[in-house]
Amino acid sequence: MGALQTQITGVEGREDARDHTLQVQSLTRTVTALEARRRKRNFRLPGILETVGGDDLLPYVQSLMAKIGVKGSKDPGILLTAFQIRKAAAAAGDAPRDTIVMTRVVAVRTAILSHSRELNNIQFEGHIVAIYGDIPFAALMRQRQLAPIAKQLREATIRYRWGTDGSL
Template structure:
Protein backbone atom coordinates (compact mmCIF):
# COMPACT_ATOMS: atom_id res chain seq x y z
CA UNK A 1 0.00 0.00 0.00
CA UNK A 2 1.45 3.37 -1.04
CA UNK A 3 1.22 6.44 1.27
CA UNK A 4 -0.43 9.58 -0.03
CA UNK A 5 2.03 12.31 -0.99
CA UNK A 6 2.12 15.48 1.10
CA UNK A 7 1.06 18.68 -0.65
CA UNK A 8 3.90 20.83 -1.95
CA UNK A 9 4.99 23.53 0.51
CA UNK A 10 6.95 26.69 -0.08
CA UNK A 11 9.28 27.72 2.67
CA UNK A 12 7.72 25.32 5.11
CA UNK A 13 4.21 26.85 4.76
CA UNK A 14 1.41 24.45 3.85
CA UNK A 15 -0.21 25.05 0.47
CA UNK A 16 -3.65 26.59 0.65
CA UNK A 17 -6.09 26.16 -2.20
CA UNK A 18 -6.65 29.44 -4.00
CA UNK A 19 -10.08 28.65 -5.31
CA UNK A 20 -11.56 29.86 -8.54
CA UNK A 21 -11.40 33.34 -10.09
CA UNK A 22 -15.05 33.99 -9.17
CA UNK A 23 -14.15 34.07 -5.47
CA UNK A 24 -11.90 37.11 -6.09
CA UNK A 25 -14.09 38.94 -8.60
CA UNK A 26 -17.50 38.30 -7.16
CA UNK A 27 -18.67 38.99 -3.63
CA UNK A 28 -21.01 36.64 -1.85
CA UNK A 29 -23.70 39.31 -1.50
CA UNK A 30 -23.74 40.59 -5.06
CA UNK A 31 -22.63 37.70 -7.19
CA UNK A 32 -23.50 34.03 -7.01
CA UNK A 33 -20.82 31.79 -8.37
CA UNK A 34 -21.75 28.19 -8.97
CA UNK A 35 -19.36 25.37 -8.82
CA UNK A 36 -20.20 21.89 -10.00
CA UNK A 37 -20.63 19.40 -7.27
CA UNK A 38 -17.62 17.37 -6.39
CA UNK A 39 -19.48 14.14 -6.96
CA UNK A 40 -20.61 15.08 -10.46
CA UNK A 41 -19.34 12.80 -13.04
CA UNK A 42 -17.00 14.09 -15.64
CA UNK A 43 -19.38 13.46 -18.39
CA UNK A 44 -22.42 15.07 -16.82
CA UNK A 45 -24.13 17.99 -18.51
CA UNK A 46 -23.07 20.56 -15.91
CA UNK A 47 -19.42 19.73 -16.22
CA UNK A 48 -18.97 21.75 -19.39
CA UNK A 49 -19.57 25.15 -17.66
CA UNK A 50 -17.75 24.37 -14.43
CA UNK A 51 -14.85 26.78 -15.14
CA UNK A 52 -17.04 29.87 -15.97
CA UNK A 53 -19.00 31.89 -13.37
CA UNK A 54 -22.69 32.29 -13.67
CA UNK A 55 -23.80 36.00 -13.23
CA UNK A 56 -27.28 37.04 -12.31
CA UNK A 57 -29.03 40.46 -12.35
CA UNK A 58 -27.34 41.78 -9.20
CA UNK A 59 -24.09 42.44 -11.09
CA UNK A 60 -25.70 45.15 -13.19
CA UNK A 61 -27.08 46.79 -10.06
CA UNK A 62 -23.66 46.80 -8.46
CA UNK A 63 -22.05 48.39 -11.48
CA UNK A 64 -24.75 51.04 -11.56
CA UNK A 65 -24.22 51.75 -7.87
CA UNK A 66 -20.48 52.08 -8.40
CA UNK A 67 -21.03 54.46 -11.28
CA UNK A 68 -23.38 56.53 -9.15
CA UNK A 69 -20.84 56.73 -6.34
CA UNK A 70 -18.12 57.73 -8.79
CA UNK A 71 -20.37 60.42 -10.24
CA UNK A 72 -21.05 61.83 -6.77
CA UNK A 73 -17.34 61.84 -5.93
CA UNK A 74 -16.54 63.51 -9.24
CA UNK A 75 -19.19 66.15 -8.59
CA UNK A 76 -17.70 66.92 -5.17
CA UNK A 77 -14.14 67.27 -6.48
CA UNK A 78 -12.77 70.78 -7.19
CA UNK A 79 -12.37 71.80 -10.74
CA UNK A 80 -9.46 73.76 -12.16
CA UNK A 81 -11.53 76.93 -12.12
CA UNK A 82 -12.45 76.41 -8.47
CA UNK A 83 -8.82 75.79 -7.54
CA UNK A 84 -7.74 78.91 -9.41
CA UNK A 85 -10.38 80.99 -7.63
CA UNK A 86 -9.29 79.72 -4.22
CA UNK A 87 -5.67 80.48 -5.02
CA UNK A 88 -6.59 83.99 -6.14
CA UNK A 89 -8.55 84.59 -2.93
CA UNK A 90 -5.70 83.23 -0.82
CA UNK A 91 -3.19 85.38 -2.68
CA UNK A 92 -5.35 88.48 -2.18
CA UNK A 93 -5.77 87.76 1.55
CA UNK A 94 -2.04 87.20 2.03
CA UNK A 95 -1.26 90.34 0.05
CA UNK A 96 -3.65 92.35 2.20
CA UNK A 97 -2.15 90.98 5.42
CA UNK A 98 1.40 91.67 4.20
CA UNK A 99 0.42 95.23 3.27
CA UNK A 100 -1.06 95.80 6.73
CA UNK A 101 2.05 94.30 8.33
CA UNK A 102 4.30 96.56 6.26
CA UNK A 103 2.24 99.55 7.33
CA UNK A 104 2.56 98.56 10.98
CA UNK A 105 6.30 98.01 10.57
CA UNK A 106 6.68 101.43 8.97
CA UNK A 107 4.79 103.02 11.87
CA UNK A 108 6.93 101.16 14.40
CA UNK A 109 10.08 102.19 12.56
CA UNK A 110 9.04 105.85 12.67
CA UNK A 111 8.30 105.60 16.39
CA UNK A 112 11.61 103.85 17.08
CA UNK A 113 13.50 106.54 15.18
CA UNK A 114 11.67 109.22 17.18
CA UNK A 115 12.51 107.44 20.45
CA UNK A 116 16.17 107.09 19.45
CA UNK A 117 16.30 110.78 18.59
CA UNK A 118 14.74 111.70 21.94
CA UNK A 119 17.11 109.33 23.74
CA UNK A 120 20.12 110.93 22.07
CA UNK A 121 18.85 114.40 22.95
CA UNK A 122 18.20 113.32 26.55
CA UNK A 123 21.67 111.77 26.75
CA UNK A 124 23.24 114.97 25.47
CA UNK A 125 21.23 117.05 27.95
CA UNK A 126 22.19 114.69 30.78
CA UNK A 127 25.86 114.93 29.89
CA UNK A 128 25.63 118.72 29.70
CA UNK A 129 23.81 118.86 33.05
CA UNK A 130 26.35 116.50 34.61
CA UNK A 131 29.22 118.63 33.32
CA UNK A 132 27.55 121.80 34.58
CA UNK A 133 26.91 120.17 37.97
CA UNK A 134 30.54 119.11 38.21
CA UNK A 135 31.71 122.60 37.37
CA UNK A 136 29.32 124.14 39.88
CA UNK A 137 30.49 121.68 42.52
CA UNK A 138 34.11 122.62 41.88
CA UNK A 139 33.18 126.30 42.02
CA UNK A 140 31.35 125.78 45.32
CA UNK A 141 34.35 123.96 46.79
CA UNK A 142 36.61 126.77 45.63
CA UNK A 143 34.26 129.37 47.13
CA UNK A 144 34.11 127.37 50.33
CA UNK A 145 37.89 127.36 50.61
CA UNK A 146 37.99 131.10 49.98
CA UNK A 147 35.30 131.79 52.59
CA UNK A 148 37.08 129.52 55.05
CA UNK A 149 40.37 131.32 54.42
CA UNK A 150 38.71 134.73 54.82
CA UNK A 151 37.11 133.65 58.09
CA UNK A 152 40.43 132.35 59.40
CA UNK A 153 42.14 135.59 58.38
CA UNK A 154 39.49 137.58 60.22
CA UNK A 155 40.26 135.49 63.33
CA UNK A 156 44.05 135.65 63.10
CA UNK A 157 44.32 138.18 65.94
CA UNK A 158 42.08 136.09 68.20
CA UNK A 159 43.28 133.75 70.92
CA UNK A 160 41.17 130.97 72.39
CA UNK A 161 41.99 130.32 76.05
CA UNK A 162 40.82 127.03 77.51
CA UNK A 163 40.72 126.10 81.17
CA UNK A 164 40.32 129.56 82.70
CA UNK A 165 38.18 129.10 85.85
CA UNK A 166 34.54 130.16 85.70
CA UNK A 167 33.04 132.11 87.38
CA UNK A 168 35.76 134.63 88.12
CA UNK A 169 35.20 137.49 90.53
CA UNK A 170 37.79 139.71 88.84
CA UNK A 171 37.01 141.43 85.53
CA UNK A 172 37.92 139.32 82.52
CA UNK A 173 40.22 142.02 81.08
CA UNK A 174 42.31 142.11 84.28
CA UNK A 175 42.49 138.29 84.41
CA UNK A 176 43.81 138.14 80.83
CA UNK A 177 46.36 140.88 81.51
CA UNK A 178 47.72 138.86 84.44
CA UNK A 179 47.81 135.65 82.37
CA UNK A 180 49.67 137.26 79.47
CA UNK A 181 52.23 138.86 81.80
CA UNK A 182 52.87 135.44 83.34
CA UNK A 183 53.45 133.91 79.89
CA UNK A 184 55.68 136.66 78.45
CA UNK A 185 57.49 137.50 81.67
CA UNK A 186 59.79 140.49 81.41
CA UNK A 187 59.13 140.88 77.68
CA UNK A 188 55.51 141.74 78.32
CA UNK A 189 54.63 145.39 77.68
CA UNK A 190 53.19 147.47 80.48
CA UNK A 191 49.76 147.61 78.88
CA UNK A 192 48.29 144.96 76.57
CA UNK A 193 45.54 146.46 74.44
CA UNK A 194 42.60 144.10 73.94
CA UNK A 195 39.93 145.04 71.42
CA UNK A 196 37.42 142.66 73.05
CA UNK A 197 37.32 139.65 75.34
CA UNK A 198 34.41 137.43 76.40
CA UNK A 199 33.38 133.89 77.12
CA UNK A 200 32.27 131.70 74.24
CA UNK A 201 28.63 131.98 73.31
CA UNK A 202 26.13 129.58 74.77
CA UNK A 203 25.00 128.56 78.26
CA UNK A 204 27.31 127.16 80.88
CA UNK A 205 28.14 123.49 80.54
CA UNK A 206 26.26 121.10 82.82
CA UNK A 207 29.44 119.16 83.67
CA UNK A 208 30.99 122.25 85.27
CA UNK A 209 33.80 122.70 82.75
CA UNK A 210 34.57 126.37 82.11
CA UNK A 211 33.70 127.87 78.77
CA UNK A 212 36.50 129.02 76.51
CA UNK A 213 37.57 132.65 76.57
CA UNK A 214 37.99 134.50 73.29
CA UNK A 215 40.03 137.65 73.11
CA UNK A 216 41.13 139.84 70.22
CA UNK A 217 44.49 141.56 70.61
CA UNK A 218 45.01 144.89 68.92
CA UNK A 219 48.65 144.12 68.11
CA UNK A 220 49.12 141.09 65.83
CA UNK A 221 52.84 140.82 66.57
CA UNK A 222 52.13 140.66 70.30
CA UNK A 223 49.61 137.92 69.69
CA UNK A 224 52.23 135.90 67.77
CA UNK A 225 54.72 136.35 70.63
CA UNK A 226 52.14 135.04 73.08
CA UNK A 227 51.36 131.99 70.92
CA UNK A 228 55.06 131.22 70.40
CA UNK A 229 55.77 131.42 74.14
CA UNK A 230 52.72 129.31 75.03
CA UNK A 231 53.66 126.71 72.41
CA UNK A 232 56.91 126.06 74.25
CA UNK A 233 55.12 125.40 77.54
CA UNK A 234 53.67 121.97 78.16
CA UNK A 235 51.33 123.30 80.82
CA UNK A 236 50.46 126.82 81.98
CA UNK A 237 49.39 126.84 85.63
CA UNK A 238 47.29 129.87 86.50
CA UNK A 239 45.34 130.45 89.71
CA UNK A 240 45.06 126.77 90.51
CA UNK A 241 44.02 125.70 87.01
CA UNK A 242 45.76 124.41 83.88
CA UNK A 243 45.37 126.86 81.02
CA UNK A 244 46.06 126.32 77.28
CA UNK A 245 46.16 128.82 74.41
CA UNK A 246 44.92 127.96 70.92
CA UNK A 247 44.57 129.72 67.61
CA UNK A 248 40.96 130.71 66.94
CA UNK A 249 39.85 128.91 63.76
CA UNK A 250 36.67 128.57 61.73
CA UNK A 251 34.36 125.62 62.17
CA UNK A 252 35.23 124.22 58.73
CA UNK A 253 38.93 124.20 59.54
CA UNK A 254 38.35 122.53 62.90
CA UNK A 255 36.20 119.86 61.28
CA UNK A 256 38.88 119.17 58.64
CA UNK A 257 41.54 118.85 61.33
CA UNK A 258 39.35 116.40 63.24
CA UNK A 259 38.96 114.34 60.08
CA UNK A 260 42.76 114.23 59.63
CA UNK A 261 43.40 113.30 63.26
CA UNK A 262 44.16 109.59 62.48
CA UNK A 263 46.82 110.73 60.01
CA UNK A 264 48.41 113.28 62.35
CA UNK A 265 48.44 110.70 65.16
CA UNK A 266 50.33 108.27 62.91
CA UNK A 267 52.77 111.01 61.91
CA UNK A 268 53.54 111.79 65.55
CA UNK A 269 54.06 108.11 66.31
CA UNK A 270 56.47 107.79 63.36
CA UNK A 271 58.30 110.99 64.29
CA UNK A 272 57.40 112.74 61.02
CA UNK A 273 57.21 116.53 61.22
CA UNK A 274 54.12 118.32 59.93
CA UNK A 275 52.44 121.70 60.14
CA UNK A 276 49.15 123.35 59.23
CA UNK A 277 48.97 125.80 56.34
CA UNK A 278 46.57 128.54 55.25
CA UNK A 279 44.44 128.28 53.17
CA UNK A 280 43.74 124.97 54.84
CA UNK A 281 46.39 122.34 54.17
CA UNK A 282 48.40 119.74 56.03
CA UNK A 283 52.08 120.02 55.14
CA UNK A 284 54.17 116.91 55.85
CA UNK A 285 57.94 117.03 55.72
CA UNK A 286 59.71 114.41 53.60
CA UNK A 287 63.42 115.01 53.39
CA UNK A 288 63.94 118.49 51.98
CA UNK A 289 60.43 118.71 50.51
CA UNK A 290 56.92 119.13 51.82
CA UNK A 291 53.90 117.01 50.90
CA UNK A 292 50.67 118.99 50.97
CA UNK A 293 47.24 117.53 51.73
CA UNK A 294 44.59 120.03 50.68
CA UNK A 295 41.77 117.74 49.53
CA UNK A 296 40.56 114.32 50.67
CA UNK A 297 41.89 112.86 47.41
CA UNK A 298 45.44 113.87 48.42
CA UNK A 299 45.53 111.53 51.44
CA UNK A 300 46.22 108.21 49.57
CA UNK A 301 48.97 109.87 47.52
CA UNK A 302 50.62 111.22 50.68
CA UNK A 303 50.44 107.80 52.38
CA UNK A 304 52.10 106.14 49.39
CA UNK A 305 54.83 108.79 49.31
CA UNK A 306 55.50 108.30 53.03
CA UNK A 307 55.23 104.48 52.73
CA UNK A 308 52.56 104.33 55.40
CA UNK A 309 49.74 101.77 55.59
CA UNK A 310 46.29 102.83 54.36
CA UNK A 311 44.34 104.97 56.82
CA UNK A 312 40.61 105.62 56.55
CA UNK A 313 40.02 109.37 56.52
CA UNK A 314 36.53 110.86 56.50
CA UNK A 315 35.74 113.11 53.56
CA UNK A 316 35.50 116.41 55.42
CA UNK A 317 34.07 118.19 52.36
CA UNK A 318 31.03 115.92 51.96
CA UNK A 319 30.55 114.37 55.40
CA UNK A 320 30.78 117.55 57.42
CA UNK A 321 28.27 118.02 60.26
CA UNK A 322 28.01 121.70 59.35
CA UNK A 323 25.72 120.73 56.46
CA UNK A 324 23.05 119.93 59.05
CA UNK A 325 23.02 123.51 60.31
CA UNK A 326 20.75 124.55 57.45
CA UNK A 327 17.93 122.22 58.47
CA UNK A 328 14.62 123.94 59.14
CA UNK A 329 12.50 123.53 62.20
CA UNK A 330 9.38 121.35 62.33
CA UNK A 331 7.12 124.35 61.71
CA UNK A 332 8.97 125.12 58.44
CA UNK A 333 10.72 128.24 59.75
CA UNK A 334 14.52 128.46 59.85
CA UNK A 335 16.06 128.17 63.31
CA UNK A 336 16.98 131.32 65.16
CA UNK A 337 20.63 132.48 65.25
CA UNK A 338 20.91 131.39 68.88
CA UNK A 339 19.63 127.91 68.05
CA UNK A 340 22.00 127.62 65.08
CA UNK A 341 24.89 128.72 67.27
CA UNK A 342 24.07 126.17 69.96
CA UNK A 343 23.70 123.40 67.38
CA UNK A 344 27.06 124.32 65.85
CA UNK A 345 28.72 124.16 69.25
CA UNK A 346 27.27 120.71 69.92
CA UNK A 347 28.32 119.36 66.51
CA UNK A 348 31.82 120.78 66.55
CA UNK A 349 32.50 119.78 70.13
CA UNK A 350 32.75 123.31 71.44
CA UNK A 351 32.07 126.95 70.69
CA UNK A 352 33.04 128.35 67.32
CA UNK A 353 34.55 131.49 68.75
CA UNK A 354 34.39 135.11 67.73
CA UNK A 355 32.90 135.94 64.35
CA UNK A 356 33.94 139.26 62.96
Protein backbone atom coordinates in the same frame (compact mmCIF):
# COMPACT_ATOMS: atom_id res chain seq x y z
CA MET B 1 16.90 109.79 18.71
CA GLY B 2 15.04 110.31 21.99
CA ALA B 3 17.50 108.05 23.86
CA LEU B 4 20.45 110.05 22.53
CA GLN B 5 18.82 113.31 23.64
CA THR B 6 18.27 111.82 27.12
CA GLN B 7 21.95 110.83 27.34
CA ILE B 8 23.09 114.30 26.25
CA THR B 9 20.81 115.91 28.83
CA GLY B 10 22.19 113.57 31.52
CA VAL B 11 25.81 114.43 30.64
CA GLU B 12 25.05 118.16 30.64
CA GLY B 13 23.34 117.80 34.03
CA ARG B 14 26.40 116.03 35.49
CA GLU B 15 28.70 118.74 34.10
CA ASP B 16 26.49 121.44 35.64
CA ALA B 17 26.51 119.62 38.98
CA ARG B 18 30.31 119.31 38.84
CA ASP B 19 30.64 123.02 38.02
CA HIS B 20 28.36 123.93 40.95
CA THR B 21 30.35 121.68 43.27
CA LEU B 22 33.59 123.38 42.22
CA GLN B 23 32.03 126.81 42.78
CA VAL B 24 30.82 125.81 46.26
CA GLN B 25 34.28 124.48 47.15
CA SER B 26 35.91 127.67 45.91
CA LEU B 27 33.50 129.87 47.88
CA THR B 28 34.01 127.74 51.01
CA ARG B 29 37.79 128.16 50.75
CA THR B 30 37.38 131.92 50.28
CA VAL B 31 35.06 132.29 53.29
CA THR B 32 37.40 130.18 55.45
CA ALA B 33 40.38 132.29 54.38
CA LEU B 34 38.52 135.51 55.20
CA GLU B 35 37.47 134.15 58.58
CA ALA B 36 41.05 133.03 59.31
CA ARG B 37 42.33 136.50 58.41
CA ARG B 38 39.83 138.05 60.80
CA ARG B 39 40.91 135.68 63.60
CA LYS B 40 44.68 135.76 63.13
CA ARG B 41 45.20 138.19 66.04
CA ASN B 42 43.04 136.11 68.42
CA PHE B 43 43.84 133.28 70.78
CA ARG B 44 41.54 131.05 72.81
CA LEU B 45 41.64 130.30 76.53
CA PRO B 46 39.35 127.39 77.40
CA GLY B 47 38.32 126.78 80.98
CA ILE B 48 38.35 130.22 82.60
CA LEU B 49 35.78 130.11 85.37
CA GLU B 50 32.40 131.78 84.98
CA THR B 51 33.08 133.86 88.10
CA VAL B 52 35.61 135.84 86.07
CA GLY B 53 33.77 137.87 83.49
CA GLY B 54 32.75 141.28 82.31
CA ASP B 55 35.19 144.03 83.25
CA ASP B 56 37.39 141.62 85.26
CA LEU B 57 38.17 139.39 82.28
CA LEU B 58 40.82 141.50 80.51
CA PRO B 59 42.84 142.23 83.70
CA TYR B 60 42.61 138.52 84.55
CA VAL B 61 44.09 137.57 81.16
CA GLN B 62 46.77 140.28 81.47
CA SER B 63 47.83 138.88 84.85
CA LEU B 64 47.91 135.38 83.33
CA MET B 65 50.20 136.60 80.53
CA ALA B 66 52.47 138.32 83.09
CA LYS B 67 52.65 135.12 85.17
CA ILE B 68 53.69 132.89 82.30
CA GLY B 69 56.32 135.44 81.29
CA VAL B 70 55.18 136.70 77.90
CA LYS B 71 57.44 139.58 76.86
CA GLY B 72 55.67 142.91 76.82
CA SER B 73 52.70 141.59 78.79
CA LYS B 74 53.02 144.46 81.28
CA ASP B 75 52.02 146.89 78.51
CA PRO B 76 48.29 147.55 79.02
CA GLY B 77 47.68 148.08 75.29
CA ILE B 78 49.07 144.71 74.16
CA LEU B 79 45.70 142.96 74.61
CA LEU B 80 42.76 144.81 73.09
CA THR B 81 39.75 142.90 74.33
CA ALA B 82 38.66 139.64 75.91
CA PHE B 83 35.20 138.10 75.83
CA GLN B 84 33.58 134.77 76.56
CA ILE B 85 31.77 132.94 73.79
CA ARG B 86 28.68 130.82 74.18
CA LYS B 87 28.96 127.13 75.00
CA ALA B 88 28.78 124.49 72.34
CA ALA B 89 25.47 122.64 72.19
CA ALA B 90 27.20 119.37 73.09
CA ALA B 91 29.04 120.86 76.10
CA ALA B 92 28.20 119.69 79.60
CA GLY B 93 25.98 121.98 81.64
CA ASP B 94 28.73 122.96 84.09
CA ALA B 95 31.48 123.31 81.47
CA PRO B 96 33.05 126.78 81.41
CA ARG B 97 32.87 128.88 78.28
CA ASP B 98 35.92 129.60 76.14
CA THR B 99 37.47 133.05 76.27
CA ILE B 100 38.66 134.78 73.10
CA VAL B 101 41.42 137.37 73.48
CA MET B 102 42.32 139.83 70.72
CA THR B 103 45.88 141.15 70.58
CA ARG B 104 47.04 144.40 69.02
CA VAL B 105 49.35 142.74 66.46
CA VAL B 106 49.81 139.22 65.09
CA ALA B 107 53.40 139.03 66.40
CA VAL B 108 52.12 139.22 69.98
CA ARG B 109 49.71 136.34 69.38
CA THR B 110 52.52 134.31 67.80
CA ALA B 111 54.80 135.02 70.77
CA ILE B 112 52.09 134.01 73.24
CA LEU B 113 51.32 130.76 71.42
CA SER B 114 54.98 129.78 70.98
CA HIS B 115 55.77 130.60 74.62
CA SER B 116 52.78 128.59 75.85
CA ARG B 117 53.91 125.57 73.80
CA GLU B 118 57.23 125.60 75.66
CA LEU B 119 55.43 125.34 79.01
CA ASN B 120 53.87 121.98 79.81
CA ASN B 121 51.22 122.76 82.40
CA ILE B 122 50.36 126.38 82.98
CA GLN B 123 49.04 126.73 86.53
CA PHE B 124 47.15 129.93 87.29
CA GLU B 125 45.10 130.56 90.41
CA GLY B 126 44.73 126.85 91.08
CA HIS B 127 43.67 125.87 87.57
CA ILE B 128 45.48 124.40 84.59
CA VAL B 129 45.21 126.82 81.68
CA ALA B 130 45.67 126.00 78.00
CA ILE B 131 46.23 128.52 75.23
CA TYR B 132 45.20 127.81 71.63
CA GLY B 133 44.98 129.76 68.42
CA ASP B 134 41.51 130.88 67.38
CA ILE B 135 40.96 128.74 64.28
CA PRO B 136 37.78 128.82 62.15
CA PHE B 137 35.46 125.83 62.55
CA ALA B 138 35.71 124.91 58.85
CA ALA B 139 39.52 124.80 59.14
CA LEU B 140 39.28 122.54 62.20
CA MET B 141 36.99 120.17 60.30
CA ARG B 142 39.42 120.13 57.37
CA GLN B 143 42.31 119.34 59.75
CA ARG B 144 40.29 116.45 61.18
CA GLN B 145 39.72 115.13 57.66
CA LEU B 146 43.45 115.33 56.92
CA ALA B 147 44.53 113.89 60.29
CA PRO B 148 45.43 110.43 58.88
CA ILE B 149 47.68 112.04 56.26
CA ALA B 150 49.27 114.28 58.91
CA LYS B 151 49.90 111.21 61.08
CA GLN B 152 51.68 109.47 58.20
CA LEU B 153 53.80 112.57 57.60
CA ARG B 154 54.78 112.70 61.29
CA GLU B 155 55.66 108.99 61.31
CA ALA B 156 57.85 109.50 58.23
CA THR B 157 59.42 112.56 59.94
CA ILE B 158 58.32 114.80 57.09
CA ARG B 159 57.82 118.39 58.19
CA TYR B 160 54.55 120.06 57.28
CA ARG B 161 52.53 123.14 58.17
CA TRP B 162 48.82 123.70 58.38
CA GLY B 163 47.45 126.46 56.19
CA THR B 164 45.03 129.00 57.59
CA ASP B 165 42.18 127.27 55.76
CA GLY B 166 43.04 123.83 57.16
CA SER B 167 45.10 122.73 54.17
CA LEU B 168 48.44 120.97 54.40
